[in-house]
Amino acid sequence: MIATETKTEALLKRKQAAVASGIANSTSIFVEKASGAVITDVEGREYLDFYAGVGVLNAGHCPKPVVEAVKKQADKLLHSFFAIAMYEPYVALAEKMNQIVPGKQPKKTMFANSGAEAVENAVKIARQATKKTGIVSLECGFHGRTLMAMALTSKVKPYKHGFGPFPSDTYKVPSAYCYRCQFQSTYPGCGMHCLEHFDRFFAAEAASDQIAAVIAEPIQGEGGFIVPPQDYFSGLKAICEKNDILFIADEIQTGFARSGKMFAIEHWGVEPDIMTTAKSIAAGMPLSAVTGKAEVMDAPGAGGIGGTYGGNPLSCVAGLETIRYMEDNQLCQRAQHIGDVTMKRLQNLQERCAAIGDVRGLGAMIGIELVKDRKTKEPAKEMAASVIKLCLEDGLLVIGAGIYGNVIRLLIPLVATDAQLDQGLGILERNIQKAAAAC
Structure with a gap:
């Protein structure tokens, strides 16, 4: 047979x-x-x-409310390009993101399609806002597969191997991977050598006055679900503030209730200058966001950020319904x-x-x-x-x-x-x- x-x-x-x-x-x-x-x-x-x-x-x-919202929107508008003919769901979701992202200062939001695209735009915004170019990321971090995002990513194979050269003016410092501490120390008696390392970094690698931003995942995802100590991010934010460096929280994998809070950085009580989000923002519809302090987000000139599909109306209504679903349930x-x-x-x-x-x-x-x-x-x-x-x-x-x-x-x-x-x-x-x- x-x-x-x-x-x-x-x-x-x-x-x-x-x-x-x-x-x-x-x-x-x-x-x-x-x-x-x-x-x-x-x-x-x-x-x-x-x-x-x-x-x-x-x-x-x-989730049924999200599916129904997408179906309803599909009957009205699939695409128009927000930079030419606007639509209300983009504005409504931006308002919601500005409300739920941590931080007391006024905030603004832009939308893109993927996590990597959000990271790329966050870097552009940080460079415009600070008039500096250097970007620091953490070892074991993952920020995406586009060229700048790969430069900031730490895992070589399969994500970076053979795809160089990568953009210049990007740097890496050790992460707070306590199980495999690079400094052979044990927390809490270590004195946070991973933060103390910044003194050496600014002297040996790149001066603080050329660093625009530090980008970090609150919990490193692809790096192995690495959770830093409780005082790590407050210390990192203090280093950034002391040196006029922006702090970008990459919440692409950690955001939207995954960690037990809407955004994982809330566990450390730290307010980022810029936050990147994607993944669970819209229950599977392609969407990402960059949300940050209004004066930072407004730094690029008109047309400096954006994209043809960014903030697609179907994805925006999915985002609004997904967040509502998370809150209601x-x-x-x-x-x-x-x-x-x-x-x-x-x-x-x-x-x-x-x-x-x-x-x-x-x-x-x-x-x-x-x-x-x-x-x-x-x-x-x-x-x-x-x-x-x-x-x-x-x-x-x-x-x-x-x-x-x-x-x-x-x-x-x-x-x-x-x-x-x-x-x-x-x-x-x-x-x-x-x-x-x-x-």
Whole structure:
């Protein structure tokens, strides 16, 4: 009997023939539909989604109010280019962003399409506002795949390798990666060497009077869900203020209730000069934003920032409805609950599984760093890949992270039920132990 080709196999052949090889795929899943925290593929198989489109779907797949708002808007206007013929949803969403982004001073917002585009525009705005050119980012940070964003990104493969040369006047300093402290110190007795390093940096690398901005993710995402100490960002902001440097908070992955607050930087009580957002801003519709102090945002002249599709009307109404949905359903509180349950389960597993070197996170943004030996902290990249594969076979989607590729990152949709959370964590626990025993 001749085997019949499955829908997935047929689609894979078409994909391989038509799509550029640089578009990598970690699974062979083709999604037919999705709702909440569940994905259904073209074969009818269901998967629990614990990666949420890499942080895009904090409000879950296809939240009904957002879908209905997009449908309604589609009947009225798909596009006009805001720079020529304006529309109210752009203005309304800008007003909402100015309201919810932390900071007491008047704020303004612009919209683009992707996180990388938001970063590019934030850099342009910072340079115009300060009349300086240098941009400092943190090691282990990720800021996107366009040229300037790649220059600010720390992980070389696959994001930067072979794509240079990169823009000049960008610099990197050590991040507050306490589990793997570059200075071989231990917090809190270290005195924050990662901040003290700025004195050497300004003397040896770039003078403070040439630095326009420091950009940092409150929690480093692709870098391995690295959460800095409580006094890190207040110290970093003080360094910026002392040297007339703008602080850009990159909330592209951490924003919109993921950390247990609407924006993760709120955990440190710091007000950024500029904030970049994207991902969960519009429940999957392409949209990003740059929000900042009004006098900073107004620095570029007319036409200096913008783009043809930036702030598309469909995306803007999706953004308004997504934020309303998050507020109405108290997703910040839900993120904290999911995080509390998950951290307790994983810390308990850590006591029984020597392969777990560190468990860290804020709210429902949690990373599990796997190691071959707890004393040497040798990264267990192959083990992490095995966990991801085993979970997939058991119907759970999780993804990796970390500059060494040895971190399992959890971005559970904030609408996941308690039963789904329990089921998914059970699958994850079982397969971490299974992978650890095999390695």
